[in-house]
Amino acid sequence: MILRDELGACPVPLADEPLRAAWFGAHGHVLVGATALRGIKYKKGGKWQVDDRQVRQAAKALLELPWNPDDLIDVRLDSRGGSETRNWRSAITGWMGHAVLNARRDNGGCACGSGPCKTGEWRLPSTGLPCGLTPAEFHKWHGTSSLAGTLPLKVLRWNGKTWVAPRAYVDLLDQWQVLDGELWERHACCERCGQHARSWSNWFHWRGSSVTGYSTLCPSCAATLYRPYNGHLQGRTYAAVKWMSRADDFLCCLCQQPRRANYWDHCHDHEFVRGPVCASCNTHEGHGLAFAHRPGAIAHLMRCPACDAARTIELRHQRAIVQDHFRSERHTKCSFEPSVESLTLRPRGGVDVTLYCFGHGTRWDRQMSPAEHRALIDQFISLALPSARNGDEPHLKSADGTRR
Numbered sequence: 001m002i003l004r005d006e007l008g009a010c011p012v013p014l015a016d017e018p019l020r021a022a023w024f025g026a027h028g029h030v031l032v033g034a035t036a037l038r039g040i041k042y043k044k045g046g047k048w049q050v051d052d053r054q055v056r057q058a059a060k061a062l063l064e065l066p067w068n069p070d071d072l073i074d075v076r077l078d079s080r081g082g083s084e085t086r087n088w089r090s091a092i093t094g095w096m097g098h099a100v101l102n103a104r105r106d107n108g109g110c111a112c113g114s115g116p117c118k119t120g121e122w123r124l125p126s127t128g129l130p131c132g133l134t135p136a137e138f139h140k141w142h143g144t145s146s147l148a149g150t151l152p153l154k155v156l157r158w159n160g161k162t163w164v165a166p167r168a169y170v171d172l173l174d175q176w177q178v179l180d181g182e183l184w185e186r187h188a189c190c191e192r193c194g195q196h197a198r199s200w201s202n203w204f205h206w207r208g209s210s211v212t213g214y215s216t217l218c219p220s221c222a223a224t225l226y227r228p229y230n231g232h233l234q235g236r237t238y239a240a241v242k243w244m245s246r247a248d249d250f251l252c253c254l255c256q257q258p259r260r261a262n263y264w265d266h267c268h269d270h271e272f273v274r275g276p277v278c279a280s281c282n283t284h285e286g287h288g289l290a291f292a293h294r295p296g297a298i299a300h301l302m303r304c305p306a307c308d309a310a311r312t313i314e315l316r317h318q319r320a321i322v323q324d325h326f327r328s329e330r331h332t333k334c335s336f337e338p339s340v341e342s343l344t345l346r347p348r349g350g351v352d353v354t355l356y357c358f359g360h361g362t363r364w365d366r367q368m369s370p371a372e373h374r375a376l377i378d379q380f381i382s383l384a385l386p387s388a389r390n391g392d393e394p395h396l397k398s399a400d401g402t403r404r
Contacts (some may be wrong), residue, residue, distance in 0.1 A: 002052055006059035011067045018149030024048050025214055027183040032058040032149035034175035041213040065168045072164040086180055088147050088173045095142040100130050101358055103137045108361035128158035148176040190218040208260050209279045223258035226251045229275050235305055238266035241273045252278040254300055267304035269314055274303040288316040298384035315345055321380050322351050329355060331362050349373050
């Protein structure tokens with residue numbers, strides 16, 4: 001890698017993959033330190049690339065940092081701000097909370113010995129880490145977590161009173177945060193009409209993949225440029241449809257606001273096409289991710305004629321429904337919602353599940369018979385289908401909320 005070759009013995013600890021493609025989605029750039037490298041994608045499905053000259057520029061900027069390991073300043077992790085953009089102090093405190101939950105699970109309870117602690121009670125000033133979390137446990141879970149292409153936990157130190165780091169590194173992350181915010185502001189505007197998304201949630205729904213990378217389109221412009229899917233490919237297989245029609249000519253048939261589609265979603269059990277979806281909806285459907293609980297999701301899954309006839313859905317979506325059902329359980333009178341530690345769907349129906357309470361470190365097993373399993377899925381489908389089939393499917397509405 002050019003970046004590592006250029007940096008040599010730079011004191012700033014670099015992440016294993018500082019040029020991660022995932023970061024390009026936010027604003028078309030990946031930031032290394034306080035240098036923005038613009039991503040280039042020449043065709044759909046192609047890999048992201050950056051100009052070698054920009055990579056060398058980023059390396060040069062890191063090498064020129066006035067690094068003095070003895071010039072330590074307070075990191076001020078309690079000063080997180082309220083920005084819509086990524087905030088590095090909030091990221092680090094979030095890592096602490098995540099590590100606490102994992103350590104609590106591994107240790108069978110809260111290490112501080114005070115019982116089931118709540119989020120607001122985590123920070124213990126005497127250690128710098130919340131709820132009895134040890135430095136080894138913190139590094140185990142987030143030692144490779146990166147910000148600005150660097151590894152903060154290799155730099156941060158607890159001096160007995162507060163978290164400190166070299167002044168040059170704190171300044172670098174502050175600059176990264178400002179630059180990241182500026183780039184987000186620039187790419188939070190619709191590329192066609194210039195309207196600003198105004199919020200992170202709006203921007204997320206406006207931002208979508210295109211042949212050359214990512215683009216930002218407000219719902220009104222998306223509805224003007226692309227057409228709604230009318231179900232004309234119902235009953236066709238994915239193998240046939242992917243060659244005869246482009247998904248990116250249509251609007252996503254799942255998003256509540258008009259958004260350009262990217263892929264043909266299809267049933268992986270029976271291969272029937274269900275409709276065009278955007279990259280975000282494709283990811284949520286493909287990985288389960290509580291997809292079945294989304295408005296209109298069950299009606300969409302039932303666009304597979306075979307699933308509709310059998311009144312069933314794919315196993316990954318059944319898993320999410322069963323998980324949600326068991327999360328309502330509690331051991332004794334505990335107020336904590338348990339996590340589903342393991343869940344097995346038996347080949348002939350029925351479920352075996354292990355539940356875990358983070359607050360008390362308690363595990364217990366539950367089973368569901370094939371008949372109970374089938375009844376749960378059938379009930380979920382029955383409750384979800386009437387509203388969707390009476391005309392509430394979100395993809396049939398235009399930007400102003402009227403029916404198409």
